[in-house]
Amino acid sequence: MKPLVPLFVILAVIGLAYGGGQLADTRYLLGIVLPYAAIATFLLGFSYRVIRWAHSALPFHIPTTCGQQKTLPWIRSSWIENPHNKRGVLTRMALEILLFRSLFRNSRAQIEEGPRLLYTENKWLWLGALAFHWSLLVILLRHLRLFVEPVPRFVIGMDTIDGFLQIGAPQLLITDVVVVAALLYLLKRRFTDRRLRYISLYTDYFALFLLLGIVITGILMRYFFKVDLEGVKQLALGLVTFSPTLPAAVGPLFFVHLTLVSLLFAYFPYSKLMHMGGIFLSPTRNLANDSRRQRHVNPWNYPVKVHTYQEWEEEFHDKIKNSGLPLEKE
Amino acid sequence: MREKLWIYGGLLLFLVGVTFPVWRDAITHATTQPPALEMPANQKQCVAPTDYMLTSHMKLLMDWRTSAVRDNNWKYTSFNGKVYQKRFSGTCLQCHSKAKFCDRCHTYVGARTPYCWNCHVDPALVKGATP
Numbered sequence: 001m002k003p004l005v006p007l008f009v010i011l012a013v014i015g016l017a018y019g020g021g022q023l024a025d026t027r028y029l030l031g032i033v034l035p036y037a038a039i040a041t042f043l044l045g046f047s048y049r050v051i052r053w054a055h056s057a058l059p060f061h062i063p064t065t066c067g068q069q070k071t072l073p074w075i076r077s078s079w080i081e082n083p084h085n086k087r088g089v090l091t092r093m094a095l096e097i098l099l100f101r102s103l104f105r106n107s108r109a110q111i112e113e114g115p116r117l118l119y120t121e122n123k124w125l126w127l128g129a130l131a132f133h134w135s136l137l138v139i140l141l142r143h144l145r146l147f148v149e150p151v152p153r154f155v156i157g158m159d160t161i162d163g164f165l166q167i168g169a170p171q172l173l174i175t176d177v178v179v180v181a182a183l184l185y186l187l188k189r190r191f192t193d194r195r196l197r198y199i200s201l202y203t204d205y206f207a208l209f210l211l212l213g214i215v216i217t218g219i220l221m222r223y224f225f226k227v228d229l230e231g232v233k234q235l236a237l238g239l240v241t242f243s244p245t246l247p248a249a250v251g252p253l254f255f256v257h258l259t260l261v262s263l264l265f266a267y268f269p270y271s272k273l274m275h276m277g278g279i280f281l282s283p284t285r286n287l288a289n290d291s292r293r294q295r296h297v298n299p300w301n302y303p304v305k306v307h308t309y310q311e312w313e314e315e316f317h318d319k320i321k322n323s324g325l326p327l328e329k330e
Numbered sequence: 331m332r333e334k335l336w337i338y339g340g341l342l343l344f345l346v347g348v349t350f351p352v353w354r355d356a357i358t359h360a361t362t363q364p365p366a367l368e369m370p371a372n373q374k375q376c377v378a379p380t381d382y383m384l385t386s387h388m389k390l391l392m393d394w395r396t397s398a399v400r401d402n403n404w405k406y407t408s409f410n411g412k413v414y415q416k417r418f419s420g421t422c423l424q425c426h427s428k429a430k431f432c433d434r435c436h437t438y439v440g441a442r443t444p445y446c447w448n449c450h451v452d453p454a455l456v457k458g459a460t461p
Contacts, residue, residue, distance in 0.1 A: 043348065054337040149361075150358065150360075151440035226386050229439040230364050232439075240352050245362050249381075277344075
């Protein structure tokens with residue numbers, strides 16, 4: 001039962017944080033020490049991994065292509081699917097990062113009666129992933145209202161658009177609904193698809209449960225078990241201005257949320273979540289398919305001493321001539 | 331070498347973005363000092379305990395609105411037995427000032443201006459009007 005262990009780990013963290021949120025010493029640990037340690041781990045770990053990737057060897061251009069390569073001027077090339085210059089690469093990368101274009105091509109193989117193998121298109125993963133990632137970004141940016149004083153105009157604007165349904169008070173935010181739905185779908189597909197369940201690992205479930213835990217505690221705090229926002233803002237502001245304070249009025253549920261977020265940040269650089277940085281450094285995506293148009297020299301090629309035919313002919317010129325063999329120069 | 335420039339440039343941009351709250355607060359000299367709220371001079375106790383009002387006043391206001399408008403129930407018996415009129419301008423805003431109480435905290439935590447003010451008027455702006 002692969003999903004059970006990560007589930008219990010997350011539940012244990014929630015339990016510990018809930019207990020810890022009620023004692024003065026552990027509140028200090030969870031509210032101040034842990035967030036600083038987590039964000040430091042995140043920043044250093046993230047930078048370390050990106051720098052490590054930057055130093056890896058790149059001997060060839062290895063883009064994956066799925067369109068006509070640029071060849072003769074009268075053959076139309078697909079400049080996004082098979083980019084031959086920087087403009088194409090940038091467009092392709094932007095569409096991949098912002099719209100998850102490769103997931104849009106996702107297909108599903110089924111064996112139908114006959115038996116016959118059938119490939120059908122399957123856009124649900126693309127939709128779920130897009131909904132989840134964009135909601136997460138909006139939610140993250142919305143949280144700036146707690147970290148920044150005065151609150152930037154774009155954060156308030158984002159909140160207004162997000163809550164434009166005007167349901168209840170505090171107003172229902174669309175991203176809150178979308179992110180839960182998307183996460184539950186992403187979890188559900190790992191449970192229900194046999195092949196997917198087979199290849200799903202501990203880390204796949206751990207990340208999903210962790211994110212669900214964060215989202216659910218956040219929603220509980222906003223709509224159901226209210227916390228003192230003024231205290232939360234004081235704590236958040238104190239952390240980013242390096243003058244940490246621990247307001248007394250903030251309840252244990254907030255500490256569960258904060259602990260899970262800290263766990264996410266600390267776990268980030270060590271996990272598959274690093275695809276956030278990795279997508280920019282994917283050689284199969286960020287290189288132009290111009291191997292035939294430009295010479296790419298392998299960076300670790302050492303200078304090879306060569307003896308060309310021309311030089312050889314020069315050296316044995318007289319002997320070749322005397323034996324009556326043809327010479328290229330004459 | 332050009333790739334390194336892209337990668338390190340991107341990483342730097344990311345780090346600057348992530349630390350946005352840190353340098354933005356440094357620029358604006360933000361402190362953890364919460365806003366000073368002007369407390370009512372004429373009353374000692376709100377319609378519910380302070381802890382409750384601090385976190386859940388929006389729920390109370392919505393409940394008042396629903397029960398008054400839908401069920402024609404305008405009386406609210408508070409936790410200490412005192413009976414209040416369920417009126418936003420007539421009860422709440424008689425003690426609290428929009429500008430010096432509501433708005434200060436709402437602006438501080440970035441809880442955007444609710445749509446209370448689409449219908450209700452701040453009585454301070456209309457002198458002599460009956461609530």
